Amino acid sequence: MSVDTLEKLFIEELKDLYSAEKQITRALPKMIKAAESEELKTAFEKHLEETNTHVERLEQIGEILGRKLTGKTCEGMKGVLAEGSEVVEEVIEGTVRDAGVISAAQRVEHYEMAGYGAVREYAVLLGQDEIADLLEETLEEEKAADAKLTEIAKSVNSEALGAVA
Numbered sequence: 340m341s342v343d344t345l346e347k348l349f350i351e352e353l354k355d356l357y358s359a360e361k362q363i364t365r366a367l368p369k370m371i372k373a374a375e376s377e378e379l380k381t382a383f384e385k386h387l388e389e390t391n392t393h394v395e396r397l398e399q400i401g402e403i404l405g406r407k408l409t410g411k412t413c414e415g416m417k418g419v420l421a422e423g424s425e426v427v428e429e430v431i432e433g434t435v436r437d438a439g440v441i442s443a444a445q446r447v448e449h450y451e452m453a454g455y456g457a458v459r460e461y462a463v464l465l466g467q468d469e470i471a472d473l474l475e476e477t478l479e480e481e482k483a484a485d486a487k488l489t490e491i492a493k494s495v496n497s498e499a500l501g502a503v504a
Contacts, residue, residue, distance in 0.1 A: 349461040350406060356454050357397045357408035359416035363390050363447065366420045370444060373427040376437050378491050383444070386484050393480070396473045403470055419446050434498040441492045448485040455481060 342348050367387040374380045401408040423443030430436040455478040462471035 345461055346465060349458060349465060350404070350408075351411070352454065352458045352461065353397065353400060353404075353406075354408045354411040355413045355415075356451075356458065357394070357401075358411050358413035359451065359454065360390055360394045360397060362413065362416050362420055363451075364394065366423065366447075369427065370423070370440055373432075373440055374437055375433055376491065376495055379437055379441065379495065382484070382487050382491060389480050389484065393477050396477055400470050400473055403467075415450060416447070419443075419450050423447065433502060434495055435502050437495045438492065438499040441488050441495060445485055445488050445492075448481055448488065451481045452478060452485065 342351055364387065367383055367390060371380050371383045371387070374383060397408055423440070423446070426436065426439035426443050430439045455474055459471050459474040459478060462468075462474055
């Protein structure tokens, strides 16, 4: 399909976010398993629950629009998640891996924040206030997850600094 209107771009971006969230629901259990820090595991578990809610919100948005948001693969998220998998595979278990996993997870959050911020603005311009509110709710949860990861990183990174090879 040729994207030649803001409304078409809006739908395509929503499909992209839907794909990204579905990919994240499959990746987070691996991150939970790879994390050593209990605080990090707990944060990932909480975010997995939130991510499932994000998927449900996007499905609700699809219903409002009368559109299925399936059929597209978010290649950007696929790449970001592949980099995160490399950290898990290449970094020895422990605090250094936790530091790397946090960094990878924050890349995911920042990618999502950029996407949700853009589509929220499209929704506002298109007069889709209910959808804009749903997208804002998710955007705020993504920001909170990123802030939590930053908080956890402060202690994990300090511990990783003291790790002996």
